[in-house]
Amino acid sequence: MAALKPYHHGDLRDALLQAGEQALADLPLAEVSLREIARRAGVSHAAPKHHFGTLGELLGEIAARGFDQFVKTLATAANQAPEQTPESRMHAMMRAYLRFAEAQPAAYGLMFGRANACAMTPHLVAAKMAAWEQLEDGVAAIVGPLRAVAGAALVWSSVHGLASLRLDRRLPPQIDPHQAIEQVGRMVIAGLRADAL
Amino acid sequence: MAALKPYHHGDLRDALLQAGEQALADLPLAEVSLREIARRAGVSHAAPKHHFGTLGELLGEIAARGFDQFVKTLATAANQAPEQTPESRMHAMMRAYLRFAEAQPAAYGLMFGRANACAMTPHLVAAKMAAWEQLEDGVAAIVGPLRAVAGAALVWSSVHGLASLRLDRRLPPQIDPHQAIEQVGRMVIAGLRADAL
DNA sequence: TACCTGTTTTTACACTGTCAAGATATTTTC
DNA sequence: GAAAATATCTTGACAGTGTAAAAACAGGTA
Numbered sequence: 216m217a218a219l220k221p222y223h224h225g226d227l228r229d230a231l232l233q234a235g236e237q238a239l240a241d242l243p244l245a246e247v248s249l250r251e252i253a254r255r256a257g258v259s260h261a262a263p264k265h266h267f268g269t270l271g272e273l274l275g276e277i278a279a280r281g282f283d284q285f286v287k288t289l290a291t292a293a294n295q296a297p298e299q300t301p302e303s304r305m306h307a308m309m310r311a312y313l314r315f316a317e318a319q320p321a322a323y324g325l326m327f328g329r330a331n332a333c334a335m336t337p338h339l340v341a342a343k344m345a346a347w348e349q350l351e352d353g354v355a356a357i358v359g360p361l362r363a364v365a366g367a368a369l370v371w372s373s374v375h376g377l378a379s380l381r382l383d384r385r386l387p388p389q390i391d392p393h394q395a396i397e398q399v400g401r402m403v404i405a406g407l408r409a410d411a412l
Numbered sequence: 413m414a415a416l417k418p419y420h421h422g423d424l425r426d427a428l429l430q431a432g433e434q435a436l437a438d439l440p441l442a443e444v445s446l447r448e449i450a451r452r453a454g455v456s457h458a459a460p461k462h463h464f465g466t467l468g469e470l471l472g473e474i475a476a477r478g479f480d481q482f483v484k485t486l487a488t489a490a491n492q493a494p495e496q497t498p499e500s501r502m503h504a505m506m507r508a509y510l511r512f513a514e515a516q517p518a519a520y521g522l523m524f525g526r527a528n529a530c531a532m533t534p535h536l537v538a539a540k541m542a543a544w545e546q547l548e549d550g551v552a553a554i555v556g557p558l559r560a561v562a563g564a565a566l567v568w569s570s571v572h573g574l575a576s577l578r579l580d581r582r583l584p585p586q587i588d589p590h591q592a593i594e595q596v597g598r599m600v601i602a603g604l605r606a607d608a609l
Numbered sequence: 610t611a612c613c614t615g616t617t618t619t620t621a622c623a624c625t626g627t628c629a630a631g632a633t634a635t636t637t638t639c
Numbered sequence: 640g641a642a643a644a645t646a647t648c649t650t651g652a653c654a655g656t657g658t659a660a661a662a663a664c665a666g667g668t669a
Binding site: 243244245327328331343347364365366368369371372373374375376377379380383385386387389390394395398399401402403404405406407409410 | 524528541568570576592595
Binding site: 420445446447457458461465466467 | 655656657658659664665666
């Protein structure tokens, strides 16, 4: 149906998001420009303006999609954990978190990195909240609801720290991140249980 | 002695670094441009070229200076810890780490944030290594040298994660970071000791 | 003096995000 | 169906960026 170059793209909004994700995967973040994304989508450099006011909002929407996928990934990881104890589920989520960061470093950078890049679109706010609540629920299953907030801060901090040090290549070379996540996971959970006593 | 506008600045390299640090403190990172720094130093926009090839190297040098200060700050914090046990010294360093990040968010962002911004100048590499070794020594005093690497990964990850979530305002509002660092510190040290058994 | 070397400015280029105005398609209304 | 209104996309422009090359200037040296 679509002619070779119809004036109206038909689904440009989604095409821009996909082009943006692809660009994020191919290029360093600094080179992902509005014009580059438009180029990849085959439209003029000002075409995104109508669908996303600014570059920040476009990236914000991409980050929001990333969070949606992130939540699903962690949920299935927890559900497929070998033993269905709270601790085992939590450790599985931590592993999945690191794998997600490694598999989609660009999206992860947008989602958790310095927020300069993307704007806080409503979708992004909601998706981020969902991710936090998922984590807090998992922690609450170990330490109880009262200590869930602080415990979630520990879990998120440590895994996020490991992942972001890893992505920024700021880990000393002798550290293998997958080995580290095993030990970090054990220690964090031990720390949680110690505090729950 | 210095005339109002001597053609040769005399100490432009250092003046640029200071102007850069000031700019980092005043403006969001995205607005800290080479030209802005040059403007603040009162020189033409191409003057930095000769002292620092590119913007990345200028920022890299600023980051390196940040690491130098960082190492000193953590060392004095450890030495002033109330009890001079390894655990108490480590907890003091973790608190100092968070305070440093809060006091100098821009420098911290350069030092630990996504590395896109600054180039890996030799000074930066060395200063970063020094910081890591300082941390690893502190952990080794708790868990022994064999487990120091993994333990340091845990400590660095968790504190860096907390600090960066904090700076990016990605912590849910009910969390006070100073309260969190107390609990996170306790849990991390408990986790270290549990793993050391 | 004249020359050489290190700094700084000037000028230029390609690129960016965003805006305003125009062109074109789709939808709505009559 | 025709006309008018609206949504979508393009063109062109502006101020800003990083970086490079060439020109202007200062200081030291012979």
